[in-house]
Amino acid sequence: xxxxxxxxxxxxxxxxxPRGKLLSQYVCTxxxxxxxxxxxxxxxxxxxxxYYFVMNADEQIYLRYGGRDARSPDSYLNxxxxxxxxxxxxxxxxxYQRGEIKRADRPKPLFPREIPLLVERTISRNVCxxxxxxxxxxxxxxxxxxTLDKLTHMYRSPDIRTLGIELDVPKxxxxxxxxxxxxxxxxxxxxxxxxxxxxxxxxFGDLQYQYDKVNRNADRIQMAVDRAGTLVxxxxxxxxxxxxxxxxxxxxxxxxxVYFDSVALTxxxxxxxxxxxxxxFASRVKRVDxxxxxxxxxxxxxxxIVFGVDGVQKDEIxxxxxxxxxxxxxxxETVTLDVIREGKRMQMKLKTYKMSFRK
Amino acid sequence: MRKTAISFLFALVCLFLAGAGRFLAxxxxxxxxxxxxxTIEEAKRTQKPVFLEFRCEP
Numbered sequence: 001x002x003x004x005x006x007x008x009x010x011x012x013x014x015x016x017x018p019r020g021k022l023l024s025q026y027v028c029t030x031x032x033x034x035x036x037x038x039x040x041x042x043x044x045x046x047x048x049x050x051y052y053f054v055m056n057a058d059e060q061i062y063l064r065y066g067g068r069d070a071r072s073p074d075s076y077l078n079x080x081x082x083x084x085x086x087x088x089x090x091x092x093x094x095x096y097q098r099g100e101i102k103r104a105d106r107p108k109p110l111f112p113r114e115i116p117l118l119v120e121r122t123i124s125r126n127v128c129x130x131x132x133x134x135x136x137x138x139x140x141x142x143x144x145x146x147t148l149d150k151l152t153h154m155y156r157s158p159d160i161r162t163l164g165i166e167l168d169v170p171k172x173x174x175x176x177x178x179x180x181x182x183x184x185x186x187x188x189x190x191x192x193x194x195x196x197x198x199x200x201x202x203x204f205g206d207l208q209y210q211y212d213k214v215n216r217n218a219d220r221i222q223m224a225v226d227r228a229g230t231l232v233x234x235x236x237x238x239x240x241x242x243x244x245x246x247x248x249x250x251x252x253x254x255x256x257x258v259y260f261d262s263v264a265l266t267x268x269x270x271x272x273x274x275x276x277x278x279x280x281f282a283s284r285v286k287r288v289d290x291x292x293x294x295x296x297x298x299x300x301x302x303x304x305i306v307f308g309v310d311g312v313q314k315d316e317i318x319x320x321x322x323x324x325x326x327x328x329x330x331x332x333e334t335v336t337l338d339v340i341r342e343g344k345r346m347q348m349k350l351k352t353y354k355m356s357f358r359k
Numbered sequence: 360m361r362k363t364a365i366s367f368l369f370a371l372v373c374l375f376l377a378g379a380g381r382f383l384a385x386x387x388x389x390x391x392x393x394x395x396x397x398t399i400e401e402a403k404r405t406q407k408p409v410f411l412e413f414r415c416e417p
Contacts (some may be wrong), residue, residue, distance in 0.1 A: 003414075007412070010412070012388065013388075015388065020389060024389065026409060026410040027392065027401045027402045027407050027410070028389050028392065029391065029398040029412065030412045032416050042413070049415040050412070050413070050414055050415070051413045052410065052411065053411045053413075055408065056408050056409060057402035057406075057409070093407075093408035128416075
């Protein structure tokens, strides 16, 4: 199970080890039931099965530790960086006690018993309030009341690597490799990220949480780094669809599953096929998932070009038919695809699949 | 009879060592609470910061 080894190593830290000596200066708590936890205070990406907070008795959070990406649940879990975070937490606590850190406003409380679907499917049945269900049911309620913003709520926790940032994970927020937008802005390997859009960050967990708060329509962000003891600010241009991540591991019930992957056609390819260029989402199928056949979802083949969905061929955000369906359609909906197969135009149905947790 | 007594003594020694080992291990391990309210009370009493782990175990 994700994070199991890391969890065990932390919980069983010997008191005479460097990590144990740090942990001994904390009140350590391990919570496995979310029933009575204020999930408004401890808001996070709910698809993390292991996550940590460093805080005080006034319930003020100093920092977060954890976070994952689509590659693995363990990408950013590292004992060396945890020790850095624990040491930083002690430093921040001392500052708080000396009055050097002001008391923050407490976020609006939200308890699992206030989320109707959680009550219906878990609490009333006395089964575990699993973290991923909190995230999913919040999104189902958003979809029902018309406040769901798929770019923000479904594509949660954008990947910082899209900016060209690769961290030296054991060293926390120190950059290992810098490419793309981050390099163009002037960031360099060895820099340590200290803030994003003016908010201080101490760990990858902090960075990912604050990066997730960036408006999906933004075209740049501010980042500050510590470069050999000097703070340097950068404005980083956000690439197109910077928020996009592979959703496969999330199992959202709000996501229309299409069971194919596609790649956008180039402008030349679109011209060759006499398709809409500007804003057109015509794309070539590069992989068909075996679930397409199992669920009889569709009959697309690798190499097919999908250039229209329910008669629509353009979108201001989506660059592929697959993304258009995920963003603009509801899970379980059936759509009509316009397809080119071996030069011949045709139409076919695609029934999107809605995930279920069998609760 | 003598063999039974030796076996009994051996079992007693094993039980003692197992128990002692457990207590020694506990002395060398971090104490983890599992209740949020108790955590906050303990942090108030000791003036220590809190390290809080959320572990989803479906």
